[in-house]
Amino acid sequence: MRTFLIAASALLSACALAPLAAAQTPVQPVDLLLTSATVVDVEKGTTTPDQLVAVRGGDIVAVGPEGEAGRYQAVRTLDLGDRYVMPGLWDMHVHFGGGEPLIEENAELMPLFVINGVVAVRDAAGDLAQQVLDWRDAPPTADAPRIFTSGPKIEGVAPVWKGVIETGSEADVDAALDRLQALRVDFVKITDNTLTPELFLYAVREAKKRGMKTSAHIPASITVLEAAEAGLSSIEHLDYAMKAGSCDEAAIAADYLAGKYTYAQTMRRYADTFDVETARRVYARLRELGTAVSPTLYGSTTLANLDLDDHSQDEGLAYVGPGIRATYDWRIQRAAQATPQQVEDRHFVKDVTARTLPMLRDAGVTILTGTDAGFLNSFNYPGFSLHDELELYVKLGLTPREALMGSVVDGPRFLNQGERYGAVAAGKSADLLVLDADPLKDVSATRGAEAVVLRGRLIDAAELERMRAEIRARVAARNASFTPSPAS
Template identity: 55%
Template sequence: MKCLAAALASSLLALAAPALAAPQQGDVVIRHVNLVDVEAAKTQADQAVVLRGADIVAVGADAAIARDWRAAKVVEGKDLYLIPGLWDMHVHFGGGPELIEENKALLPLYVANGITTIRDCSGDLPDQVLGWRSEIASGSLFGPRLLTSGAKIEGIAPVWKGTIEVGSEADVDAALTRLQQHDKVDFVKITDSTLKPDLFLYALRQAKARGIRTSGHIPMALTTRQAVDAGISSIEHLDYAYHAGARDEAAVAADFAAGRIDRAEASRRLDAAFDPATAMAAYRHFAEKGVFVTPTLNGSRILAFLDRDDHSKDEGLAYIGPKLRKTYDWRIERAAKASPEAVAARHAHIDAMARILPMLQQAGVTIIAGTDAGFLNSFNYPAFALHDEIALFVEKGLTPAQALASATRAGPAWFGQLDRYGAIRPGMAADLVLLQRNPLEDIAATKAIDTVVMRGKTYDRAALDAMLADTRAQVAAWNAEDGASE
């Protein structure tokens, strides 16, 4: 009897086993791929990644995934390299209401270049960008995930449009309340056109107390350390970090605040007083305080060499509408008016400034890839510029792995989202880029895109090319209209 019962139980288990071992179902599986672990700077061969909805649900050896999973769509990744989606952490939209559509046309370019998240650092269309953020999140507008500061905080009657003007601590408090509670911004941008230095520091301290991340430009009348100690979260543009390396930064700030020197003389003195030991001490302090730096180095390089470089045949021009291109004139005209001495100085400044990149890395500062691309910033082409930025990082002393991390992990780290972005493992967002070459060996491989995955949806090379073609066609149509109206 016992033998009969045992045999029956064994038969039932045998019948149940296939059901228990039935493969799990995903939406997409990427097979036979070389997985790039950006954090560890290494690759794993013959891996497979399963996506369900907007999530990664399984990662492992291809044979094991093939045994345990099925998916409606299979992407063949043999001889390809899979990285997390790229982030451009400093972009701009603007130029006035009449340029809304030309700005909006830039959004697909980011996806076509493997950029699945962008951080808008404020322009003069803040309400429009806030609307785009919601539309992209809901799926009614196509584009990369959009994080924005909304309107930036500035002083009274600033140079820049699209700002919240503040002239008192009460104004700062009201601005932060509006941005945090009404606009629900992702961070706050604070700039230094006319903002009083004491209010700049007050805004940083109050934002930190409210748990809001801040980025900004540091007033010349303050030292970089003052901004760091007040709680700035990211320093935008390498110039400000470079200033922190000047032996007499405090004396320069005091002289500028007192009106004894102008901005040009202050910059000259800061450049002349740069000291590597002073800089390293400052950068270690950045790291201790958790301050990140967004160099926007290639954008600065483009502007510095406007006198020398011919951009008339740039391929990127085909993607920029005529009204946006017109905003380039301001900087082009300013550069053309510079004296030979000023031109030589700005050329030298770029090379001098770039040498701090490996110093920041060595000090433990997180370097963020951001382009400063958008209106006004001549020939710094949205989306395409990110690849140029990280290539320049490598040229100036970072490793390809460090440069890749700046464009895949630094952004999520700054926003406190490394639990969701910046790696390829179960539970992470299905924002991925499939490359034809290994970016850990050659950072230019980030341009060699085979497929982009955004929010779990795949866009192969043909789909990406169609995005580019659609934008070119739209710009060509605008060009024709613009020419006809002249």
């Protein structure tokens, strides 16, 4: 009996002290507190309601039950009313360019990404490499996404592209990689306009030896597996991955190298000989090698369909400056000059290419969600087109979660940023998207940004609308005073 009384007394003492301990728990100061949030875990494919998200500086410091809101004293609190919070979107393939006269218009694209919930972009090279590197290190505006960039890309001698590093020998490639390392680029971009297949493979191997990620257009004169086994990190554009499914890929590559067919004819041959079993075997090997694919399907589909679609009423036209829009003309004119056979070929290649997306998913290949948005690529509007890309993935058979993974989880991981990005969790960067609907059920929900958190700063619905109006007004003013140059 005495033992029981002692135990009871101890229990009562502990209970009496509990409120005192709770009262003594220090209130934590935070800059931003989101309450009544439904947190989206893209990687797990789950949602958790009735949560709070506490932000200090540019970091998430806590995510937990809404009932713990009293533990925080916030400079700003936003009740989300059960809206959904997910990591901000990443566009894993964009371009800035068009020459020095368009530097300002390119800078003005930055808030266009942000109002669409895109908090980071991977610049896959253009002709403003140093400017983009400068923007990466010192954003031109507070409303700019994070930039990861390749700097100038590696090419052959006298290519069609401007602003590249021309290489005609192994020594040239070594010097190019030295230069890119000195620039602290985030990855190396290699393209195939005039670069020889031997130097292409050499560049991939040497970059891998230096611990540098590589991203490339794979020359039609070599096979996909040759590039992947050399150490290529990511294949840009799905049609390059499509050719891996050709049962005659090596022979077609040899014919192209010998000059027997044009590039367009070669791509048609790859599509004509596409074989499902061959593709499955090669894609399984890509997964083993860790080679990712950035499909940029919306961009290639838009270009393939230039003969079918009327873009005169596109919403995006009001948000892109006239100088950048003038760069669209090159591809528009090429498409208009195509013969009926060339038009048929590009549609056929587009359709065969689209079939490979779920096959890559089934093989476990990492898909990096990117758009190819920017200069040159007609009617591919920065920010807006990422939603089109996501929706196209779902239309072709991916789940909303799988489509989003390539943007918000695997995108950061590819760039060695997985520790800081990809989840709504303590210790992660406070780059967030607030939505009215569940994006895991309907990926088009990403279009309805109710708010964006960028580097810890809340941009609410009213501010997003102000930014939209400001961009439209600025573009309208540019349109009124724009005089096309002879080159455009």
